[in-house]
Amino acid sequence: MNHPIKSRSWLIAALAAVLAAATACTSSPAPAPQPNPTGSLAETARPGVLRVLAGSELQDLQPVLDDARKATGVTVQLAFTGTLDGADTVSSGRADGKYDAVWFPSNQYLRLDPTGRSKVLSETPVMVSPVAVGVRSSVLADLGWGDGSKVTWAQIGDAAAAGKLSYGMSDPSRSNSGFSTLVAVASAFSGAGAALSEADVQKATPQLKQFFTGQKLTSGSSGWLAQAYTRAEPGRVGALVNYESVLLSMNRTLPPEQRLTVVRPVDGVVSADYPLSLLSSSGPGERESFQRLAAYLLKQDVQQRISELTLRRPVTAGAAPAAGLPTDRRRELPFPGTRAVADGLLGSYQNELRRPSRTVYVLDTSGSMEGARLSSLKTALGRLTGTDDTRGVRRFRDREEVTLISFASQVKWTKTHVVPPSGGTPGPEAELASINADVQSLRAEGGTALYDSLEQAYRVIEGQQKAANDDRFTSIVLMTDGESNEGATDGDFRSFHDALSPAEKAIPVFPIKFGEAAVGQLQGIADVSGGKLFDGGGSLDGVFEEIRGYQ
Amino acid sequence: MRRALGVVAALALLGGVTYALVPDDGPDPRKTVTVTGLIGSEKRAFFESPEVKAELAKQGLEVHSDSTGSWTMSEQAKSNSGLDFAFPASTAPAREIQRNWGQQDSPLVPFYSPLVVVAHAPVAQVLKDNKLAAQDADSGVWTFRMDEYVNVLRANRRWQDLTNAEGHGDLAGPIYVTTTDPESSSSGALYVALLSYVLNNHQVVSDDAGVEAARPVLHQATAMQGGQKSSSDEPFRDFQAGVGNPLLFGYESQVASLTAQGQSAGDTVVMYPDTTVYSDHTIIARTENGRKLAALLQDDDALRTLEARFGFRPQARPGAFAELVKGSRQPAFAQDLNAARVKQSPVPSLDNLLKLTAAAKGSPK
Numbered sequence: 001m002n003h004p005i006k007s008r009s010w011l012i013a014a015l016a017a018v019l020a021a022a023t024a025c026t027s028s029p030a031p032a033p034q035p036n037p038t039g040s041l042a043e044t045a046r047p048g049v050l051r052v053l054a055g056s057e058l059q060d061l062q063p064v065l066d067d068a069r070k071a072t073g074v075t076v077q078l079a080f081t082g083t084l085d086g087a088d089t090v091s092s093g094r095a096d097g098k099y100d101a102v103w104f105p106s107n108q109y110l111r112l113d114p115t116g117r118s119k120v121l122s123e124t125p126v127m128v129s130p131v132a133v134g135v136r137s138s139v140l141a142d143l144g145w146g147d148g149s150k151v152t153w154a155q156i157g158d159a160a161a162a163g164k165l166s167y168g169m170s171d172p173s174r175s176n177s178g179f180s181t182l183v184a185v186a187s188a189f190s191g192a193g194a195a196l197s198e199a200d201v202q203k204a205t206p207q208l209k210q211f212f213t214g215q216k217l218t219s220g221s222s223g224w225l226a227q228a229y230t231r232a233e234p235g236r237v238g239a240l241v242n243y244e245s246v247l248l249s250m251n252r253t254l255p256p257e258q259r260l261t262v263v264r265p266v267d268g269v270v271s272a273d274y275p276l277s278l279l280s281s282s283g284p285g286e287r288e289s290f291q292r293l294a295a296y297l298l299k300q301d302v303q304q305r306i307s308e309l310t311l312r313r314p315v316t317a318g319a320a321p322a323a324g325l326p327t328d329r330r331r332e333l334p335f336p337g338t339r340a341v342a343d344g345l346l347g348s349y350q351n352e353l354r355r356p357s358r359t360v361y362v363l364d365t366s367g368s369m370e371g372a373r374l375s376s377l378k379t380a381l382g383r384l385t386g387t388d389d390t391r392g393v394r395r396f397r398d399r400e401e402v403t404l405i406s407f408a409s410q411v412k413w414t415k416t417h418v419v420p421p422s423g424g425t426p427g428p429e430a431e432l433a434s435i436n437a438d439v440q441s442l443r444a445e446g447g448t449a450l451y452d453s454l455e456q457a458y459r460v461i462e463g464q465q466k467a468a469n470d471d472r473f474t475s476i477v478l479m480t481d482g483e484s485n486e487g488a489t490d491g492d493f494r495s496f497h498d499a500l501s502p503a504e505k506a507i508p509v510f511p512i513k514f515g516e517a518a519v520g521q522l523q524g525i526a527d528v529s530g531g532k533l534f535d536g537g538g539s540l541d542g543v544f545e546e547i548r549g550y551q
Numbered sequence: 552m553r554r555a556l557g558v559v560a561a562l563a564l565l566g567g568v569t570y571a572l573v574p575d576d577g578p579d580p581r582k583t584v585t586v587t588g589l590i591g592s593e594k595r596a597f598f599e600s601p602e603v604k605a606e607l608a609k610q611g612l613e614v615h616s617d618s619t620g621s622w623t624m625s626e627q628a629k630s631n632s633g634l635d636f637a638f639p640a641s642t643a644p645a646r647e648i649q650r651n652w653g654q655q656d657s658p659l660v661p662f663y664s665p666l667v668v669v670a671h672a673p674v675a676q677v678l679k680d681n682k683l684a685a686q687d688a689d690s691g692v693w694t695f696r697m698d699e700y701v702n703v704l705r706a707n708r709r710w711q712d713l714t715n716a717e718g719h720g721d722l723a724g725p726i727y728v729t730t731t732d733p734e735s736s737s738s739g740a741l742y743v744a745l746l747s748y749v750l751n752n753h754q755v756v757s758d759d760a761g762v763e764a765a766r767p768v769l770h771q772a773t774a775m776q777g778g779q780k781s782s783s784d785e786p787f788r789d790f791q792a793g794v795g796n797p798l799l800f801g802y803e804s805q806v807a808s809l810t811a812q813g814q815s816a817g818d819t820v821v822m823y824p825d826t827t828v829y830s831d832h833t834i835i836a837r838t839e840n841g842r843k844l845a846a847l848l849q850d851d852d853a854l855r856t857l858e859a860r861f862g863f864r865p866q867a868r869p870g871a872f873a874e875l876v877k878g879s880r881q882p883a884f885a886q887d888l889n890a891a892r893v894k895q896s897p898v899p900s901l902d903n904l905l906k907l908t909a910a911a912k913g914s915p916k
Binding site for chain 2 (some may be wrong): 108111112117120122123124125127128130193194195196266267268269271273275288291295313314315316317318321327328329330331332334335336337
C-alpha cells in the first residue's frame, strides 16, 4: 500500500530543501544578533544553559529569568534580533546548533515558511500584548478623541492625512510591531473581515498611503524609536505605534507632558503572544531545560509577576492582568495565511505606501581603505542595489533618493540617484545598476576630513530639499575606518549643528565604525544628531542592511 | 460503543514529542527507569504534574516530555530508536506508528476527550439569541449547532448581522471558528473531518466527489483564519489572555482540567457541537517499559483519577470525569455525552482526510 503520510512527508521535505536552497542563494547575511550586554552566549550547548535568540524587548524580563535560574537551575542566555530577521535566521538554518530556542513576539511570519516551521519543535505562548497607538495627551485632546477608547484606524488615518497626527513606527520588514500595525491597518481599510488577500491590499492602497503620510519616525528597533520620540521637539511626533506593554512601560519614566494614552483601535488589533519556542536542532539536555523553564514561566504566580513587571497580559488561568491593563476585549485581526501575501504587503509598504526617503551616504575612501576594506565596502553597499529582496528588507526602494559622497582629505565626488517606481519605464533596475556602478568606482586615497565631509552632507540635503520642496524620511550614514585628522574638529561640528534649522537638527546620523575608527568621535556624532552608532565589524557584512531599518 | 471509529483521525499529526534519556538498565530493581516516548501537547500538563510523576515513580517509571504540534511524529518515531512508546491524540497516527514499528495488536486507549467550541459567556449568549447555540435548562450544558454554523459559513455572515451583537468590542467581521493548522495538529484536522461530515449531509466523505463538494466551504473556513497556530495549546492560551478569535475549536480537556483542579475558568463556556468528533488518546508501546506505562495509564486507579483531574475521560472508568465536573455550572460539562445528545461523527479514511485537509489549505488538487 502506498502510505499517504510517508509520501506527504517526502513532499514537504523536498519542498523544504528547495526553499532552503533558494534562501541560501538569495539572502545576504542578516545583521548579526546583538548579544546580551549582561553576558555572552555559550558557543556550544552546555548543561543547564538555554541559548535563546530573542526579541530585544525581552530585556525587561531579566528579573524573572534570574528567579527562574534559582528555581529551575536553567540559565537563559539571550541574543537579540528583530522578529523577521530572526525568522530568516531560523529558516536558513543559521540558528541550528547556535541557539537552543527562539523567543520572538510572534512566530506568525516564521510559520508561513515551511522550512522555518519545521525548525521549531515546540512552542508555548508566555504573555500577550496587542499592538496599539500611544497618543500624547495634548494631541488626543486636540483631536477630540476623549479618553481614546472609541477611536478607529480610519480616524487615525484621517488625522494623519490632515496633518494633525504624526507618529513613529518601527520598520515592518524587520520588526513585529511594525508588521502587525501594517496588517491591522490594511485589514481595517480594506474591509477584509477575514485574513488579507492580495486584492484586499490593492483595495486599501489609497487609504494606506494617507495613513503613512503621518509616519515621521522609522526605526529598526523599538528601543531607538522610544528614544527618538523622547528627544523629538514637542509637536513633531504626537504618537508612537508599539506594543501596549512598551507604551505603558514608557509612561513610567516619561515626563507628564510626553506621556501616552494607549489607543487600541476599536476596529481591531493584532496581538503578540511571545511563544517560547524550542528548536528541532536542540539536544536532549536543552529540551529538558526548555521544559523546566516553560513550566516555571507558566506558573500562576510567575505569570502574575510577569504581568506586573512588564505590563503584558498573562496566559495562565487565574493569573490576573496587572493593574492598569484594560480588560474590555478587542477584535483580533487575522494574520495573512501565506508568505506571498505577507511579503507582498511588505513590498508595497516599502516601495509604494510609505513616505519616500532621502538617504545620504558619507563614505571614507582614504588611503587606509585600500584593499580588503574597500572591497568589503563595495560588496556590502552593492548588495543594497540587488533586486532579489522579497519583502523590501534591504534594497534601495522605489522613489528613494540616494546620494553617495566619497571623501578623504576633502569630498571627492557627490552623486545622487532617484529610484523610479516599479511598473513604469524605465523601472527601478537601471537606476539601481547605476548606483552600483558608482559604488564600484570608489577609489582609496588621501586623508580623513570626517567633520568637513559630514557638514558637506548637510549642505547637500539642504540643496535637495530646497530644490524639491518635498517631505521625505531624511538620514545620513557615515562610514569611516579612521580618525578625523584634517579640517573641522568635533567642537566645530557641534557649533555647526547648533546653528542648523530645527528640521535639519532632526536628521539622524548613523555612523558605522570600521577598522580603526575613533569610537569617541562617532558616538559623539550619533549623540549630537540623535542617531545611533553601528559596528561594522571586520567586514561590514550586514551592517548596511541593518541600517536600512532606520532610513 | 465503538468510539475508536470516531477518531481514525488526523494525519501524522499529533501533538507532541516526548523524548527521554536512555533507559536505565541498572541492576537495582527499585531504581526508577526513565521512559522515552512521544506525546501530544494536550497531554503535556498531565505528564508534567508532580502528582502524576509521583504516582509513576511509585511504579518505578519516570517520563520526561516536551510538546509539539508536529506532523513529523511518525517520522520521528521511525528515526528515533530510543523510544519506549508513542502517545498520539488519535488512532490514525497511532496506526502509522504501529506500521513503522511492525506492530499488529490493538493499542490501548486509556482516555479520550470530545472536541468542543470554546467562547466567552457573552459571545455564547449572542449565538444562543441567534439560534446558533442552545443551552439545556436543566444541566446548563451548551450545544453548538453545526448545521446552522455551516449555513453561516456558506452565507459569509458577519457578527454585525446577528441580533444583540452590538456593544461587544470583539464581535465584528465574519463569523468563524479558529482552529490549529490541520497540516500540523490533530485538533485542526479533526475540525476539517467534522466539517466535511456535516457538509456531506451527515455522511462520512468517502470519495473524490465528496471531497470536491466540500472543497469550497472547507477552503473558505480555513483561508479566512489566515495564519494558524501549530498546536492546540497556543490558541487556548491566547483565549485565556483575552485575545484571539471569539470562537475556538479545542479539546474539552483543556477547560475541564481547570474545573477538575478547582481553578476558575472565568466566563469560559464549553459548547459541544451537536455533532462532534472525539480525540482518542492511543498509546503504542514498543518496549517492556512502554507496555508497563500503557497498562498503568489504563488500569491504575490513582492514575485514572489523575487523568480525570486533567480533564480527560478515562475509558475504563467513565464516572471519574463526571464525578469531578458534576457540580460545575460555569462552565457546565456534559457528564454523559449521549444524554446531552452530542452525536459523534466518524472520521474519513486517512486517504480522504489527507485530500480534505489539502482542499482546506487550498493546495492544488
